[in-house]
Amino acid sequence: MELTVTKHATCTFCGCVCDDIELHSDGTRVVETKAACILGKSWFLNHDVVRHYPDALVDGQEATLGEAIEAAANYLYEADLPLVYGLSNTTCEAQRQAVTLAEMTGGIIDSHTSL
Amino acid sequence: MGGKPSCTLGEIRNRADFLIYWGGNPAECHPRHFTKYSLMPKGKFTPNGRKDRTMVLVDIRETASAKAADIFLQIRPGKDFEALTALRSIVKGKRVEESAVVETGLTMEQLNDLATRMKKAKFGVIFFGMGLSMTRGKHMNSAAAMTLAAELNAFTKFVAMPMRGHGNVTGADVVVRYHTGYPFGVNLSRGYPRFNPGEFSTVDVLVRGDNDATIIIGADPGATMPQPAIDHLASTNTIVLDPKVTHTSRLSKVHITTAATGISAPGTAYRMDEIPMTLRPPLKSPYPTDEEVLRRISEAVARKAAWYPTPEALMAAV
Known part of the structure; x- marks a missing residue:
């Protein structure tokens, strides 16, 4: 290479x-x-771009990205109070999307800061 | 800067002549902090580098960073708030009881000397680590350190800065702050943001079992959080976005593999002094980025009816 x-x-x-x-x-x-x-x-x-893991897992079974996204959206939409957590090992662009998602689903957004 | 008495690391590099590290071990946790930003570099107003600076380390034990320090103060565990409060009083010239100082594990002479040095500094900094902000007192300790720095500005230039751990945790604070007005632990369930650490912070929410679904982006609470929190994640609908299949992925309903930030995912990350940095990933991942996956989840949610009463729905019901 x-x-x-x-x-x-x-x-x-x-x-x-x-x-x-x-x-x-x-x-x-x-x-x-x-x-x-x-x-x-x-x-x-310690990071490479070899496919070590499946694209997605739903209930522990391998699934396509589209199926996993649909399942995730359903779980969050149906929840009374979803929690959006993590955010520190990701980009600001992704964090913005996370805020949008938390607002849309009426949830809590929190990061490692509170640990 | 969210009201903090802070500055950039570049200002510290060029100006700071007095550094206090409180409850942190930069020699092992932020190895380039001394050489690149704080202690060693020769700056515009610190032309002799290390010789122009005084460094104080306050910690509960003599860590590897103590070798770099001019003064090492060994404080009793969990007594940071008391020590900071005593320092604030001494700085203001108020009388402090000997007994109040003894319980911190430090002596009156040490605190008096520290207060004098702080006031005499041309540009002082308090870097506080997790040893201060994550022990007894938590965010009240951070508040005490920042208040001390703010009050020292009556005598000289002084700032306080948290030594942030994970890569872009500062970015999370900044982004959530510019969207909602609060940095973390924000509840949007009423349609407007409410902020209350201890009530809306993750560990508390999970341990009480308040939430009924969780989406975790680039974190592994299954390996780090208390057992009741992990049990709650396992018994409710949990979704994980991570470059690896983690402990948390194994107990969750949905796992989506994403590209690794900065290695195969492009974007922006904030440095601990709230300066945004562009990422230059050297590799191209076969997996989508967190941003793309989150956007597609948001779009899928947007296709459903709104959970709150929209003007259209209200008009239709009339």
Whole structure:
């Protein structure tokens, strides 16, 4: 595989969010990091884009993405008080969508801050 | 900044000559914090780097960060609020009882010295970690640290900043704040936002069993939360979005695999000083991003009738 170099990559492991990291990747995984700390290095080296897991699981059985989305929407819609939680290992764009979802379903939205 | 007496890490790098780390271990948890932002760098008004700065570490035990500190203050566990309150009094020149100081595990001399150094600093910072904000007193401890920093501005420039853990937890605060007016623990069930930590915060909601469905984005409470909370997640309808099949996925009704943020999913993440950073993912994931999945779930919900009385529905009923 061809080696690609990503300069000024941003690490999202801890709250420092260092944005001066150089990453060398072979298309499926990061093979080398420059300027990253020990935590950032293990964060980048321990993720790849191989299909280790099914697209989705519904009741423990493999399902398509569309089926899982429909099931999730039904559960949240039918709930009297849904809770939207997590949000720290994701992007701000996804967080915005999460707020929309919480408002639409009349739920509670909360993050790791409250832990 | 949500009313906090805060600043950016760049200002600290260029100006701060007095640093207090309270209840945190940056040497092991934020390894580049010292070298990139706070203690070591040579800045515009700190041209000699480390030599221009004084660092104080307040913690319950001597961690790896103590080696970097000029002064290490070992505080008794759970006495942070008392110590901060005593410091606030000393800074204001009020009399503090010896007995009130003794219970914190520190001495009057240590607190007096610290208060003097804080007032003499040109630009001081209190970085507080989870050792302060997640122990006895919780958000009241954070409030005490920020109040101390705010009050010190009567004498010199002083700021307080939380040492945030997980990557984009600051972003979660910022995004929820600019949408609802509150940073976390927001209840939208009445159609307008209500904020009450302790009532609408996740652990409390789950342990009391208030909610009847949960969607978890990039978190694994099944591995970290108290057992009654996990039992409630397992007995109600739980949905998980995560790059991996986690403990929580195994006890939930729906799991959707998503791309890993910053590695195979693009977007924005906030640094602990509330500066947004663009992510530059080096890889392309076979899975959709959290953003796409959440948007499609919202669209699926939007196709159903609104749960609240819409003007159209009210007019039709007349």
